[in-house]
Every structure is written in C-alpha cells, then in structure tokens.
Amino acid sequence: MADTGGVSASGGVAADQLRAFVERIERLEEEKKAISDDIKDVYAEAKGTGFDVKILRQVVRLRKQEPHEREEQEAILDLYLHALGMTPAANDA
Known part of the structure; x- marks a missing residue:
C-alpha cells in the first residue's frame, strides 16, 4: 500500500x-x-x-555568535591577514 x-x-x-x-x-x-x-x-x-548599514549588519551577526566562536573567527582572520602582510605588525617586519 x-x-x-x-x-x-x-x-x-x-x-x-x-x-x-x-x-x-x-x-x-x-x-x-x-x-x-x-x-x-x-x-x-x-x-x-x-x-553604516553594512557594518550594522555585521554587528548584528556577531552578537548572535557565542563569544568563543567570535574569538576563534577573529584569531583566524588575524592569522590570515598577518600571512598576507595586511596587519601593522606584518608591515613592520
């Protein structure tokens, strides 16, 4: 059936x-x-x-995340930016 x-x-x-x-x-x-x-x-x-609406949307998205998730993403972003020479510390080296 x-x-x-x-x-x-x-x-x-x-x-x-x-x-x-x-x-x-x-x-x-x-x-x-x-x-x-x-x-x-x-x-x-x-x-x-x-x-700035684009930044405001980003703030709303970040506030939805748990603090540890946000910190992990920020650390990875910093790592990538550093590897690409896009941070002040990388430019000094």
Whole structure:
C-alpha cells in the first residue's frame, strides 16, 4: 500500500489536518514577510541617521555568535591577514 502522507483518499480528517497545516504555514510566511519588511525599515532608518548599514549588519551577526566562536573567527582572520602582510605588525617586519 502506498504512503499517502496521512491524507485519506476519501478526504477525511487527515485532509482537514493537512489544510490546517498549510494555512498555518501560509500565515507564518505572511508574518515573516512583514517582519522582514520591518527589519529593512529599521536598517533604512539607521542609514538615514548616518550609520553604516553594512557594518550594522555585521554587528548584528556577531552578537548572535557565542563569544568563543567570535574569538576563534577573529584569531583566524588575524592569522590570515598577518600571512598576507595586511596587519601593522606584518608591515613592520
């Protein structure tokens, strides 16, 4: 017997459940779009007051990281920059 994913051929309770899931997902997608638009508005407002949006996005991304993850990434970045001669200490050598 083929797996119908919980939907009965007669369109019973499982079909109603499926419809409910789809409608919930659609509502959440609408909410997500609204929130995304709100975030864009906040970035535009920050830009309008003189903040660098690219750096602001970087700050938000960094604040999401655990401190040890951020420190590890910074150490690797410093290592790479040093290897490429792009740090003040590397230029003095």
